[in-house]
Amino acid sequence: MASNPPAPEAPFKPGDTVAYGAGRTDEGPFEEWNPTAESLRPVRGRHRVSKQRGGGLARSSTVLGVGVIAAVGAGGMASAQTGKPPVSISMPDLPNVGSLISDEETPKGSSTPLSTLGMTAADTEQGTSGAGEALRTRIMAQVEQQQSQAETKAAAEAVAAAEKQAAEAAAKAEKEAKAKAEAAKKKAEEEAKKKAEAERLAELAKQYALPTSSYTISSTFGQAGAYWSSGHHTGLDFAAPTGTLIKAVHTGTITSAGYDGSYGYKTVLTLDDGTEIWYAHQSSISVSVGQKVNTGDVIGRVGSTGNSTGAHLHLEVHSGGSGSGIDPMAWLQSKGLTP
Incomplete structure (x- = not known):
């Protein structure tokens, strides 16, 4: 000192x-x-x-x-x-x-305060180190918290996405199952309908019969040609040998029988529902007007009378007695018959 x-x-x-x-x-x-x-x-x-x-x-x-x-x-x-x-x-x-x-x-x-006069460099370094360690700890805690929040959010989003995907898959599966069930139901209904129609036609076939046998379809309904005065064919032609039996297609009453110009010998059978069946170009007639006939009864024979180029049965169907005919092929098929 x-x-x-x-x-x-x-x-x-x-x-x-x-x-x-x-x-x-x-x-x-x-x-x-x-x-x-x-x-x-x-x-x-x-x-x-x-x-x-x-x-x-x-x-x-x-x-x-x-x-x-x-x-x-x-x-x-x-x-x-x-x-x-x-x-x-x-x-x-x-x-x-x-x-x-x-x-x-x-x-x-x-600028050093009086309170620090007694502090050594080690104390200052230790205080600075302690403050830095506290700051680092705080920052790391914040980072861990943010990372935890991010992981929680990502996990929640993943769960939501999985649930959404599962819901969509379930909805798709349900839709496909529903469509499959509807298709199966529709198919079953169609099959049932076909079966019912087949049964109905089978029952009708027992009640109806083809007009002749040993035939060949030579002309169809609506076919155009110069052979017919209207310019088109108005019936269905069954080509068969002369004398082949002609039968009643269903139960009914004979309302006309005789020669009718270009139709030749013609017989008209009126069914119970009013439908008229015309048989033309016959070689002979076996029934008379007012006679009751049943399915399959013989009403005449195949011929080539009237405006005809060969032996055949010209068959016309007039629903409700109308002047214009309908397709005989379709009508016969609706009755369970296959010409």
């Missing part, structure tokens, strides 16, 4: 003791103060550090503050390396260090 240098000479020596505020009559004459003296004059009263002109504390004020703190910390003892014994220093009754600094602007200097 450096020794105290001798005090500089006072620039002036007033005759009376100088004190801040007012003069004191109980103090002795002014003398030069040397802190190395064997004894010190007791200090009385309050003492304040004066300010420099121009504002702010003198630069020595910081040194004074540090010195005060060091002196107090050392138990009020100071020593000089001059070989002299240590001298006690009595501190004046100061309220606190802050009272030495006025309300003026704080002097410029180190």
Whole structure:
């Protein structure tokens, strides 16, 4: 520790003791103060550090503050390396260090607060390391939280997508099953309908019969040609040898029998529903008007009378006794017959 240098000479020596505020009559004459003296004059009263002109504390004020703190910390003892014994220093009754600094602007200097004066570099490094570790821990926690939220969201989206896909698959399967069931039902209905129709036609076939046998279809309904006065064929021709038996297709009554111009020998069979069956070009007639006949009864024989180019049976069907005929082929098929 450096020794105290001798005090500089006072620039002036007033005759009376100088004190801040007012003069004191109980103090002795002014003398030069040397802190190395064997004894010190007791200090009385309050003492304040004066300010420099121009504002702010003198630069020595910081040194004074540090010195005060060091002196107090050392138990009020100071020593000089001059070989002299240590001298006690009595501190004046100061309220606190802050009272030495006025309300003026704080002097410029180190920005380190007083609370850190006792901290070592290791303490500072440890504090910085602790703060960094806390920040890193916080960041990692936030990252883990965000990652957990992202994973939860992704899992929820995956579950939703799987549920949607399963729902779509189930809906598709249900739709296909429904379509398959409808198709099977429709097919079954069609088969049942066909079966019923076949049964109906089978029953009708027992009630109806083809008009002749050993025949060949030579002309169909609506066929065009110069052979017919209307320009088209009005019936169905069954080519068969002359004398082949002609039969009643269904139960009915003979309403006409005789020669009829271009039709030759013609017989008209009227059924119970009013449908008329015309048999033309016969070689002979075996029934008379008003006669009741049953299915399959012989009513005449095949011939080539009237406007005819060969032996055949010309068959016409007139629904409800109308003048214009309908297709005999379709009518016979509707009765379960296949010409």
